[in-house]
Amino acid sequence: MKTFVYVDHFKGDIQPSSWEALGLAKSFGTAVAVVFGSKVDDVAKTALEYGADEVLVADDSTLGDYRAETYASTLSALAASHNPNLILFPTTARTREMAAMAAVDLNTGVLTDVSALEANGDSFVATRPIYEGKVLEKTVCSGKPIMATIRGRAFPKPNHEAGKSGTITKVAAAGEAKSTVEGYSASESAVNLGDAGIIVSGGRGVSNNPSLTPPNGMDEKQAEVWRAQQGFALVTDLAKLLGGAVGASRAAVDGGYITYAHQVGQTGKVVAPDLYIACGISGAIQHLVGMRNAKVIVAINKDADAPIFKQARYGVVGDLFQIVPALTEAMKKKLGK
Amino acid sequence: MKIIACIKQVPDSEAKVKAEGGQVSWGDAPLVINPFDEYAVEGALQQKEALGGTVTALCIGPESAKEALKHALAMGADEAILVSDPALNDLDTVGAAKVLAAAIKKVGDADMVMFGRQTLDNGAGLTPAQTARVLGWPMLGLAGQIKVDGGSATVERVLEEGRQSMKANLPAVLSVVQSIGEPRYPSFMGIRKASKANIPVWSLSDLGIAAPAPVVTRTELMNPPVQETTTEMITGETPAVIAEILADKIIAEKVL
Ligand SMILES: Cc1cc2nc3c(=O)[nH]c(=O)nc-3n(C[C@H](O)[C@H](O)[C@H](O)COP(=O)(O)OP(=O)(O)OC[C@H]3O[C@@H](n4cnc5c(N)ncnc54)[C@H](O)[C@@H]3O)c2cc1C
Ligand SMILES: Nc1ncnc2c1ncn2[C@@H]1O[C@H](COP(=O)(O)O)[C@@H](O)[C@H]1O
Numbered sequence: 001m002k003t004f005v006y007v008d009h010f011k012g013d014i015q016p017s018s019w020e021a022l023g024l025a026k027s028f029g030t031a032v033a034v035v036f037g038s039k040v041d042d043v044a045k046t047a048l049e050y051g052a053d054e055v056l057v058a059d060d061s062t063l064g065d066y067r068a069e070t071y072a073s074t075l076s077a078l079a080a081s082h083n084p085n086l087i088l089f090p091t092t093a094r095t096r097e098m099a100a101m102a103a104v105d106l107n108t109g110v111l112t113d114v115s116a117l118e119a120n121g122d123s124f125v126a127t128r129p130i131y132e133g134k135v136l137e138k139t140v141c142s143g144k145p146i147m148a149t150i151r152g153r154a155f156p157k158p159n160h161e162a163g164k165s166g167t168i169t170k171v172a173a174a175g176e177a178k179s180t181v182e183g184y185s186a187s188e189s190a191v192n193l194g195d196a197g198i199i200v201s202g203g204r205g206v207s208n209n210p211s212l213t214p215p216n217g218m219d220e221k222q223a224e225v226w227r228a229q230q231g232f233a234l235v236t237d238l239a240k241l242l243g244g245a246v247g248a249s250r251a252a253v254d255g256g257y258i259t260y261a262h263q264v265g266q267t268g269k270v271v272a273p274d275l276y277i278a279c280g281i282s283g284a285i286q287h288l289v290g291m292r293n294a295k296v297i298v299a300i301n302k303d304a305d306a307p308i309f310k311q312a313r314y315g316v317v318g319d320l321f322q323i324v325p326a327l328t329e330a331m332k333k334k335l336g337k
Numbered sequence: 338m339k340i341i342a343c344i345k346q347v348p349d350s351e352a353k354v355k356a357e358g359g360q361v362s363w364g365d366a367p368l369v370i371n372p373f374d375e376y377a378v379e380g381a382l383q384q385k386e387a388l389g390g391t392v393t394a395l396c397i398g399p400e401s402a403k404e405a406l407k408h409a410l411a412m413g414a415d416e417a418i419l420v421s422d423p424a425l426n427d428l429d430t431v432g433a434a435k436v437l438a439a440a441i442k443k444v445g446d447a448d449m450v451m452f453g454r455q456t457l458d459n460g461a462g463l464t465p466a467q468t469a470r471v472l473g474w475p476m477l478g479l480a481g482q483i484k485v486d487g488g489s490a491t492v493e494r495v496l497e498e499g500r501q502s503m504k505a506n507l508p509a510v511l512s513v514v515q516s517i518g519e520p521r522y523p524s525f526m527g528i529r530k531a532s533k534a535n536i537p538v539w540s541l542s543d544l545g546i547a548a549p550a551p552v553v554t555r556t557e558l559m560n561p562p563v564q565e566t567t568t569e570m571i572t573g574e575t576p577a578v579i580a581e582i583l584a585d586k587i588i589a590e591k592v593l
Contacts, residue, residue, distance in 0.1 A: 010498045068466055068476050093496055097478055100430070100466035109429055109553035112461045125556065131458055134354040135361055138557035178475035179505035182491065184498070191497065198593070242593060254515075261497050267373075267454070267515065269497075274592035285350065292564070296590045298583070314586055315570045316579055326580035334584050335593070 001029030004087040007047050008095050016195040017090035019050045021150050023158035038064035048166040051158045060173035065181040072101030073175020084145045091149040099147050108143025115154040133289045152194030153272045191261040193269040198244030204251040205280015206231025209321045228257035234324045249281045265290035279320040283308025338390030341450045342381040344374035346398050346405035347457040356558035370405040373453030375520035378409045380513035381451045391415040403536050410531035411523030422541045424548035432549035434467035439544040452512040465512040475505035481516025
């Protein structure tokens with residue numbers, strides 16, 4: 001059984017669930033890592049360190065900027081010549097697009113957001129969420145190769161063995177890009193919510209501290225965002241102390257309090273950390289579907305009737321501007337930091 | 338500018354959906370336009386307002402999906418087309434893309450085809466890129482802002498790593514996300530117009546194609562395991578006391 005694992009990265013910054021896909025591939029047999037981009041030697045070497053049996057690298061200036069068309073064509077060509085049974089991807093905006101197109105080329109299909117994958121002879125049965133995760137389906141793909149994008153933290157991550165070496169084979173890029181990348185707006189350091197073991201999230205409630213007086217000359221909206229930033233500073237302090245990432249509800253993102261990269265939920269990231277602390281988040285269904293698989297959920301909300309409490313292991317009815325800093329202090333003391 | 342918006346009909350997001358007797362049931366909850374596709378219609382209408390032209394809403398679905406198309410008409414779309422055929426009951430996303438591509442060609446002369454980012458029911462988010470691939474057109478995915486200039490479109494893609502500006506020649510396929518702005522509400526006039534609209538129904542033979550054979554098929558439906566969470570409310574005299582107790586509880590969970 002030969003599986004391709006597409007290692008997704010953004011300018012060399014690797015999507016960690018690529019390694020979960022690699023671990024899964026190895027459980028079925030031979031795992032061939034596939035790396036595309038420009039100057040991606042390090043990515044290829046890291047794939048060997050995570051246990052890839054072999055790495056195929058298309059290192060080409062035309063692949064420097066991700067474009068779905070060229071990435072899909074390069075993958076389709078490789079699949080046609082190497083004949084893998086299965087191609088695994090982490091689930092990202094990029095992999096959804098390129099897998100979608102490659103499936104058209106290869107006359108096969110893509111199973112997205114897969115949380116379980118069982119081998120069944122030459123075939124595979126995938127479990128994936130439908131209807132916003134309200135229902136799960138088992139699904140099969142009769143085409144070859146079978147393509148699946150896996151959900152982050154649904155499969156164990158293989159060990160990293162620094163310096164482990166192996167065969168890296170250069171392959172050609174294929175296809176013609178139909179678009180040009182004009183540029184990127186400055187983004188903050190990568191927010192890797194999908195991979196985070198601990199997430200502390202803020203919602204619309206982070207802007208609700210009437211006792212804070214914003215600097216003079218701000219209109220109402222600016223004052224709201226300013227207040228929200230004070231709230232998110234508290235959320236961030238706690239996240240940092242616990243070694244976690246900062247998440248947000250869509251209301252916080254739409255309010256301009258924080259960037260979309262932080263959004264948890266149906267239209268943001270679906271996450272499954274060990275600990276999720278929701279601060280000033282009401283618990284709308286679209287938020288819940290993004291985080292209800294967290295092992296331990298803590299909710300801090302002023303409103304005792306907020307639906308988030310029904311999902312939570314621990315709940316505090318109170319003002320996040322008081323509870324969150326107090327929790328940070330208590331944790332500091334107890335963890336000896 | 339001739340713009341096509343691809344929309345699907347799905348059960349309302351508030352619906353209590355469950356697996357029952359091997360089928361998905363949503364009780365008597367209403368079927369609505371896929372909420373993500375409202376952004377596609379909104380994006381299409383914004384471009385029509387900026388550049389002139391027409392917006393055509395396109396849907397594959399049963400006869401009852403005309404209601405979703407009427408919503409697009411009520412928002413301001415100029416015309417709507419339903420592709421409906423009993424042979425299309427088990428479409429997978431590649432199949433949907435092939436049928437949509439054939440319908441887009443039959444409509445003819447489209448400059449832009451707008452999609453939502455994903456459906457609420459299947460949630461795959463594959464159809465837009467697959468339709469682009471079948472048509473051989475560029476894909477401008479996850480567009481939060483669209484600017485058309487002459488024969489090309491530049492979009493701001495909303496990605497995890499930040500915003501990316503990407504440009505392609507028209508005709509192109511776009512998927513539109515929430516940063517485009519909240520979808521407008523149907524106007525009174527719009528609702529009246531929509532209720533009287535005559536929506537043509539195209540069959541596979543109208544499109545001149547055979548039903549695509551599904552490659553991806555469902556074998557089983559399940560309800561997710563019920564998580565029995567018992568919530569423990571932490572109370573105390575002061576925030577410091579509450580925090581003290583909560584910190585101990587979290588540490589005892591061994592998740593740090
Ligand atoms: C198609 C679609 C997709 C969507 N996708 C997403 C998604 O991906 N992610 C997402 O999150 N939402 C999503 N939503 C939006 C979702 O329905 C909710 O509107 C959103 O989650 C609400 O965010 P919130 O809980 O922060 O705000 P609110 O619902 O306004 O809740 C704010 C909460 O803060 C509490 N609060 C206020 N002040 C304080 C204080 N000082 N201390 C403590 N608590 C306080 C309040 O009691 C309240 O419960 C989507 C909606 C639709 C229709
Ligand atoms: N039956 C359909 N009719 C029209 N458009 C569709 C249909 N199914 C999917 N789409 C479009 O494709 C997008 C992505 O769908 P999906 O790949 O199923 O998540 C949707 O947001 C719609 O814009």
